[in-house]
Amino acid sequence: MADTSKPATRKAAIVGGNRIPFARSNTAYAQASNQDMLTATLDGLVARFGLQGAQLGEVVAGAVLKHSRDFNLTRESVLGSRLSATTPAYDVQQACGTGLEAAILVANKIALEQIESGIAGGVDTTSDAPLAVGDDLRRVLISLSNAKTLQDRLKAVAKIRPGQLVPEIPRNAEPRTGLAMGDHAAITAEEWEIGREEQDELAVRSHQNMAAAYERGYFDDLVTPFLGLARDNNLRPDSSLEKLAKLKPVFGTGEGATMTAGNSTPLTDGASAVLLASDEWAAERGLPVLAHLVDAQTAAVDYVHGGEGLLMAPVYAMPVMLARNGLSLQDFDFYEIHEAFASTVLATMKAWEDAAFCKDKLGLDAPLGSIDRSKLNVHGSSLAAGHPFAATGGRIVAQLAKTLHEAGPGKRGLISICAAGGQGVVAILES
Amino acid sequence: MSDWYRDFANSGFGTTITKQLGLPRPAVLRRYEPGQPLLPGPAVIGSAGEGRLRKALTELLQAEGVHVQSPVTADGATDGEKPAAVILDATGLRTPADLASAHDFLAPAIKRLRATGRVLILADPPSQADSPAQAAARQALDGLVRSVAKELRAGSTANLIHVPEGAEGSLASPVRFFLSGRSAYVDGQVMSVTAAELPAEEDADKPLAGKVAVVTGAARGIGAAIATVMARDGAHVVAVDIPAAGDKLAEVANEIGGTALQLDITAEDAPQRLIEHLRERHGGVDVVVHNAGITRDKLLVNMDAARWNSVMAVNLQAQLDITQALLDADGVLRPGARVVCVSSQSGIAGNRGQTNYAASKAGVIGMVRAWAPQFAERGATINAVAPGFIVTDMTAKMPFGTREVGSRLNSLQQGGLPVDVAETIAWLSQPGSGGVNGQTVRVCGQSLLGA
Numbered sequence: 001m002a003d004t005s006k007p008a009t010r011k012a013a014i015v016g017g018n019r020i021p022f023a024r025s026n027t028a029y030a031q032a033s034n035q036d037m038l039t040a041t042l043d044g045l046v047a048r049f050g051l052q053g054a055q056l057g058e059v060v061a062g063a064v065l066k067h068s069r070d071f072n073l074t075r076e077s078v079l080g081s082r083l084s085a086t087t088p089a090y091d092v093q094q095a096c097g098t099g100l101e102a103a104i105l106v107a108n109k110i111a112l113e114q115i116e117s118g119i120a121g122g123v124d125t126t127s128d129a130p131l132a133v134g135d136d137l138r139r140v141l142i143s144l145s146n147a148k149t150l151q152d153r154l155k156a157v158a159k160i161r162p163g164q165l166v167p168e169i170p171r172n173a174e175p176r177t178g179l180a181m182g183d184h185a186a187i188t189a190e191e192w193e194i195g196r197e198e199q200d201e202l203a204v205r206s207h208q209n210m211a212a213a214y215e216r217g218y219f220d221d222l223v224t225p226f227l228g229l230a231r232d233n234n235l236r237p238d239s240s241l242e243k244l245a246k247l248k249p250v251f252g253t254g255e256g257a258t259m260t261a262g263n264s265t266p267l268t269d270g271a272s273a274v275l276l277a278s279d280e281w282a283a284e285r286g287l288p289v290l291a292h293l294v295d296a297q298t299a300a301v302d303y304v305h306g307g308e309g310l311l312m313a314p315v316y317a318m319p320v321m322l323a324r325n326g327l328s329l330q331d332f333d334f335y336e337i338h339e340a341f342a343s344t345v346l347a348t349m350k351a352w353e354d355a356a357f358c359k360d361k362l363g364l365d366a367p368l369g370s371i372d373r374s375k376l377n378v379h380g381s382s383l384a385a386g387h388p389f390a391a392t393g394g395r396i397v398a399q400l401a402k403t404l405h406e407a408g409p410g411k412r413g414l415i416s417i418c419a420a421g422g423q424g425v426v427a428i429l430e431s
Numbered sequence: 432m433s434d435w436y437r438d439f440a441n442s443g444f445g446t447t448i449t450k451q452l453g454l455p456r457p458a459v460l461r462r463y464e465p466g467q468p469l470l471p472g473p474a475v476i477g478s479a480g481e482g483r484l485r486k487a488l489t490e491l492l493q494a495e496g497v498h499v500q501s502p503v504t505a506d507g508a509t510d511g512e513k514p515a516a517v518i519l520d521a522t523g524l525r526t527p528a529d530l531a532s533a534h535d536f537l538a539p540a541i542k543r544l545r546a547t548g549r550v551l552i553l554a555d556p557p558s559q560a561d562s563p564a565q566a567a568a569r570q571a572l573d574g575l576v577r578s579v580a581k582e583l584r585a586g587s588t589a590n591l592i593h594v595p596e597g598a599e600g601s602l603a604s605p606v607r608f609f610l611s612g613r614s615a616y617v618d619g620q621v622m623s624v625t626a627a628e629l630p631a632e633e634d635a636d637k638p639l640a641g642k643v644a645v646v647t648g649a650a651r652g653i654g655a656a657i658a659t660v661m662a663r664d665g666a667h668v669v670a671v672d673i674p675a676a677g678d679k680l681a682e683v684a685n686e687i688g689g690t691a692l693q694l695d696i697t698a699e700d701a702p703q704r705l706i707e708h709l710r711e712r713h714g715g716v717d718v719v720v721h722n723a724g725i726t727r728d729k730l731l732v733n734m735d736a737a738r739w740n741s742v743m744a745v746n747l748q749a750q751l752d753i754t755q756a757l758l759d760a761d762g763v764l765r766p767g768a769r770v771v772c773v774s775s776q777s778g779i780a781g782n783r784g785q786t787n788y789a790a791s792k793a794g795v796i797g798m799v800r801a802w803a804p805q806f807a808e809r810g811a812t813i814n815a816v817a818p819g820f821i822v823t824d825m826t827a828k829m830p831f832g833t834r835e836v837g838s839r840l841n842s843l844q845q846g847g848l849p850v851d852v853a854e855t856i857a858w859l860s861q862p863g864s865g866g867v868n869g870q871t872v873r874v875c876g877q878s879l880l881g882a
């Protein structure tokens with residue numbers, strides 16, 4: 001774009017996407033594994049684009065919560081799918097940034113002409129999550145399996161204490177702070193003085209936008225049913241401010257607690273996949289080009305000692321990417337800001353509007369400014385669909401690409417996704 | 432889908448029992464498989480009067496590698512093997528008296544017909560007769576062929592094709608169809624051909640090679656079978672079904688190397704979305720099969736508006752709207768396009784509790800007849816297929832008694848399979864079937880209902 005010193009590379013095309021409906025934890029997909037969900041999602045994509053037996057450049061996907069048996073999750077899913085078994089695959093993991101990061105990886109290889117096509121995806125289950133045993137019990141079990149005689153075995157077993165038998169259920173908590181992600185978000189919400197009502201409003205709009213999109217068949221070529229579910233079962237078309245106002249806060253403490261189950265995403269199961277390619281590859285197969293992935297940026301913040309909010313990294317990534325592309329925050333037709341929590345979206349936007357923050361923290365002469373809210377998450381986001389960590393990026397990329405395509409050529413869209421560990425990924429799509 | 436009774440009746444023990452009890456003995460039908468010869472034995476061709484088709488028929492069959500026997504005489508002298516097909520060229524009929532020669536030819540020949548044999552009669556349409564006597568003679572064949580069909584056993588069928596003067600060139604594709612295993616469950620039917628411009632030759636094993644075919648309601652049942660047969664015959668299938676059936680639809684598409692398009696055909700923008708999809712992905716479409724259909728049964732006096740309207744919307748209005756939009760969309764419906772609409776036996780015979788369904792399915796028959804001339808102008812065709820009792824997941828859920836009775840009320844004494852409907856539709860979709868237009872072909876084993 002504005003930067004002419006960069007050597008010109010081709011931009012990867014987004015051909016389309018597929019996901020299974022997202023399901024709240026321990027509901028429709030309680031018995032499904034990551035591999036089941038990712039394989040079904042790939043097969044839905046294969047059917048949509050006629051990729052049976054096709055050898056793609058690569059499939060890149062990942063999961064945040066993984067069993068040890070999932071060590072080669074993506075490759076195993078490819079082998080179980082209708083794609084050619086000669087399609088290579090690898091796993092990535094960047095918490096909630098996984099899906100978008102996977103798309104960037106595939107897009108970059110396409111841009112560098114190393115591959116012509118690829119699938120980026122992600123999957124997560126909080127129902128079939130791995131249960132870990134504590135370190136004490138693990139030591140006992142290892143000595144048990146090493147024991148050669150019955151006596152040694154009995155000795156080993158005798159060391160087991162009842163307290164050790166309670167498995168460590170994975171929690172949505174930051175290892176370095178011990179705080180749940182929601183508690184981190186609540187700190188940020190308080191810092192940025194994000195009110196309860198504006199959070200609830202954002203949540204209601206997310207549900208309404210997504211319900212309307214389903215009604216008009218918008219998701220017909222983005223979603224394939226799975227295990228009896230045809231729509232996201234977290235979606236509440238009848239969600240209202242009055243209903244959300246009744247909910248008690250679940251994160252934060254005291255008077256200032258504003259974050260409820262209604263304006264925070266629930267634990268969710270699901271998977272998504274996006275088909276990327278060179279324009280030529282798509283044209284040869286008569287496949288559409290919905291949009292191109294123009295650029296992307298990842299950033300990280302020091303939320304442990306640096307005093308920054310856990311989920312604020314996208315705020316830092318954005319100006320870097322905008323500057324590189326000679327664009328302002330207002331140069332976009334659609335915005336997709338991942339709704340981990342309504343307060344996160346609101347704090348992110350408030351930070352970009354804040355002159356002092358933009359100057360002190362982002363080193364900018366002027367604030368990035370505000371976003372036209374009518375262009376934000378126009379077909380609903382994670383508060384409505386739910387948020388299976390690694391699957392959210394693929395959902396957003398495919399959804400935004402389709403939105404841009406529908407709006408016509410030359411439209412621009414912006415993606416912002418926050419992730420655990422104080423990371424954030426942002427990207428620009430253009431139709 | 433298994434037919435336990437047919438399998439039983441054909442087992443050693445079952446044969447004895449059913450014979451002694453005088454029970455029906457449904458045969459295992461001869462169904463098409465790629466690479467199969469047209470007939471499992473020779474054909475015998477005869478004529479009533481001076482037939483004008485006999486020579487061409489003989490050449491057609493010989494080109495297919497079929498040994499053509501000379502007619503069997505009344506005393507039963509033959510030249511060898513039992514025939515797998517008995518074909519009567521009745522285009523020479525002038526008066527009812529000439530029918531005696533039809534009898535003279537058919538009786539000894541049919542006596543020697545093999546199991547799963549074919550009787551095929553070709554005649555001029557009664558409507559174009561020179562005299563009432565000639566019309567009577569031609570119409571008489573209707574009663575003759577329908578009765579023969581009822582007398583035949585062991586999975587054999589009898590059908591009649593009307594061939595008006597000038598339409599002889601359109602005959603090859605229907606003749607092949609009725610002789611082959613593709614027509615296994617089409618029995619006792621009368622249909623017509625018209626003159627049409629046809630492509631020179633097509634690949635016998637892949638008659639739909641290079642074609643793009645849309646099949647609605649393709650996620651399961653008859654639609655899934657249509658998609659499978661179309662793909663087998665070489666077409667790229669765009670499999671359409673409602674979004675809620677998308678997982679099954681994807682399975683079908685992946686199984687046959689087609690593509691899945693999740694679309695409710697009753698949505699207001701459905702025609703437009705389908706057309707855009709076809710334009711973008713394939714540049715157009717060659718075959719459209721309107722198969723999606725629903726039932727919402729209730730006696731008329733108890734039927735609410737929702738039941739009435741939903742059945743009409745899916746079974747009839749969507750077919751009309753999508754077809755009209757395809758006709759209007761510049762260049763999407765390719766030259767020589769084929770549209771096949773699924774009707775139903777209920778639309779012909781009526782059915783208690785199905786006023787809405789039968790009305791919609793009868794409407795389909797009127798629709799294809801009315802549209803046929805306009806399609807012919809583009810070198811295209813539009814036809815309907817009316818299935819009888821077809822064994823699907825839906826019928827498997829019927830009470831045992833209803834199902835058993837329903838499936839035996841026809842000359843072949845068994846329900847048809849989805850593949851039987853699919854083969855008929857795939858045949859109508861062939862480039863060579865351009866002379867079949869505006870017809871409704873029943874796939875019902877000569878059902879007693881609405882016959």
Ligand SMILES: NC(=O)c1ccc[n+]([C@@H]2O[C@H](COP(=O)([O-])OP(=O)(O)OC[C@H]3O[C@@H](n4cnc5c(N)ncnc54)[C@H](O)[C@@H]3O)[C@@H](O)[C@H]2O)c1
Pocket residue numbers: 647648649650651652653654671672673676694695696697722723724725745773774775776777817818819820821822823824825826
């Ligand atoms: N099974 C029989 O014996 C029989 C007999 C006569 C006629 N038919 C006709 O054959 C056709 C197929 O019947 P079947 O037995 O396979 O039925 P089926 O119910 O098994 O399949 C019908 C398919 O159509 C789809 N469909 C329904 N509404 C739709 C819509 N609005 N948009 C897109 N897809 C839609 C359904 O989802 C389903 O997959 C129907 O038209 C039916 O009326 C069937």
